[in-house]
Amino acid sequence: MxxxxxxxxxxxxxxxxxxxxxxxxxxxxxxxxxxxxxxxxxxxxxxxxxxxxxxxxxxxxxxxxxxxxxxxxxxxxxxxxxxxxxxxxxxxxxxxxxxxxxxxxxxxxxxxxxxxxxxxxxxxxxxxxxxxxxxxxxxxxxxxxxxxxxxxxxxxxxxxxxxxxxxxxxxxxxxxxxxxxxxxxxxxxxxxxxxxxxxxxxxxxxxxxxxxxxxxxxxxxxxxxxxxxxxxxxxxxxxxxxxxxxxxxxxxGGKSPNIIFADADLEAAANGATVTSVFTGNAGQVCVAGSRILVQRPILAEMLGRIRAIAEKVVLGDPLDPATTMGPIISRAQYDRVVGYLETGAKEAELVFGGRHGAEVVPSLPGGYWVEPTLFLSEDNSPRICQEEIFGPVAVVIPFDTDDEALAIANDSRYGLAAGVWTRDLARVHRFLRDLDSGNVWVNIYRQTGQELPFGGIKDxxxxxxxxxxxxxxxxxxxxx
Structure with a gap:
């Protein structure tokens, strides 16, 4: 021993x-x-x-x-x-x-x-x-x-x-x-x-x-x-x-919105909403995870496809292996919490992909706390998986039509830590910077902080x-x- x-x-x-x-x-x-x-x-x-x-x-x-x-x-x-x-x-x-x-x-x-x-x-x-x-x-x-x-x-x-x-x-x-x-x-x-x-x-x-x-x-x-x-x-x-x-x-905590408009650079937005946000090396266990992905309806199908393609390339495994791109959940207690949300989400919304957990995800490390990248689709912001911080590699896509609707959904949260806005419209950028209930806002980028800048939230x-x-x-x- x-x-x-x-x-x-x-x-x-x-x-x-x-x-x-x-x-x-x-x-x-x-x-x-x-x-x-x-x-x-x-x-x-x-x-x-x-x-x-x-x-x-x-x-x-x-x-x-x-x-x-x-x-x-x-x-x-x-x-x-x-x-x-x-x-x-x-x-x-x-x-x-x-x-x-x-x-x-x-x-x-x-x-x-x-x-x-x-x-x-x-x-x-x-x-x-x-x-x-x-x-x-x-x-x-x-x-x-x-x-x-x-x-x-x-x-x-x-x-x-x-x-x-x-x-x-x-x-x-x-x-x-x-x-x-x-x-x-x-x-x-x-x-x-x-x-x-x-x-x-x-x-x-x-x-x-x-x-x-x-x-x-x-x-x-x-x-x-x-x-x-x-x-x-x-x-x-x-x-x-x-x-x-x-x-x-x-x-x-946070339940941050990543808001993707039809005029955005969709490749950059898909990466910003996934590998730099919620399907991360820390398995989505980050306070600013953009776990609510708000997508303008005309590009909904395309964004779902792009997000799925990115998730399929995520490599779970030994976090000491340089080839690994996403690690485990921190503990048995947190693993059980995330799995509980997977079960809740399956009842509240449509499972787009993912949902597997435990030894079947990484058979070579059966004792680890593994949850694969998971995406749900919800027509509104009311389900628990849209309102509560999950702290795992679990995201939900919520469609919207207008700027006003996107802003209302984004602010419909007890949290106010971070938000992402993906658009080429400068007037829209300034409006959302002003009106989002968030301590940190990223535009056409996500989860990139500067040590010289303050970092904090509002509300809960x-x-x-x-x-x-x-x-x-x-x-x-x-x-x-």
């Missing part, structure tokens, strides 16, 4: 077991097998991490912008050196294909931490205003204190970086709670960070959400919360944080952005001269 690697939390610059000595199993979703063990952190571990972060805060926040930037550039260099290892480890942990994970966790994270380093001065810069002949007004930007960062399982390292890099740039210290379904790559990163950042500046505590996570968001030592995950979890955190009035940033998709200025608060002063 192969001995499992046991990982440790990072608390106060030290690698520690959970205070209880207990572990959680890390399961490879492509095989269903346990491949490592991670700490089952609880309240005592969170208390220690928050205490370490609070102890480190005065010295870290007192550094000059250039001094903090130097540390962040050292972190960026880690991803240049270890990006391949971290990407492959994350692939084993969450099933996202290696040819996506390695670039994200190598050059992608190097760029993100370098960008954060370049913004340390912005986070420390206030304003000066002349209020009169003998009065001067000024503002100071100051860090909050200790930031709690709750990160999801579909992109652990990039989500940690999006939160921690900018929070640290602003002078805060951080306690990270990774998702229990995929903590291994984050804990390995913690081993590397222990040798780069001052003790306590960034801490990592793995454990169940109901234990470590809930204790963290209720902790009176936390000054702000940033969380990416489901809308249900976001609401639970907001209720938990109400007693301490802790401000929060939430990037939550959350509020706020993981940007450097959101990790500062302004203090005003008036000085009589």
């Amino acid at each position: 192969v001995e499992l690697v046991e990982y440790r939390n990072l608390i106060g610059g030290e690698l520690r077991q959970a205070a209880s000595g207990q572990f959680l199993d890390a399961v490879n979703p492509a095989t269903g097998e346990v491949f490592a063990r991670v700490p089952a952190g609880e309240g005592a571990d969170v208390d220690a991490a928050v205490a370490a972060a609070r102890t480190a805060f005065p010295a870290w926040s007192a550094l000059t912008a250039d001094q903090r930037a130097a540390y962040l550039r050292k972190v960026a260099a880690l991803f240049t050196e270890y990006g391949d290892e971290l990407g492959r480890l994350e692939t084993v942990d969450n099933g996202r294909i290696v040819r996506e994970n390695v670039p994200r966790n190598g050059p992608g994270m190097t760029a993100m931490w370098t960008l954060a380093a370049s913004q340390t001065l912005e986070a420390a810069t206030g304003q000066t205003v002349v209020l009169g002949p003998n009065r001067l007004g000024l503002t100071r930007r100051e860090p909050y204190g200790v930031i709690a960062a709750i990160i999801p399982w579909n992109a652990p390292i990039s989500m940690l970086s999006a939160k921690a890099a900018f929070a640290l740039a602003a002078g805060n210290t951080v306690v990270v709670k990774p998702a229990e379904q995929a903590s291994v790559s984050v804990l390995r990163l913690g081993e590397l960070l222990a040798d780069v950042l001052p003790p306590g500046v960034l801490n990592i505590v793995s454990g169940l959400g109901r234990d470590a996570g809930e204790h963290l968001v209720r902790h009176p030592g936390i000054s702000k919360i940033t969380m990416t995950g489901s809308s249900e979890t976001g609401r639970a955190i907001q209720r938990a944080a109400a007693d301490t009035l802790t401000p929060s940033i939430f990037e939550l 998709s959350g509020y706020g952005h993981d940007r450097v200025l959101e990790f500062t608060r302004e203090k005003s002063a008036v000085i009589a001269t």
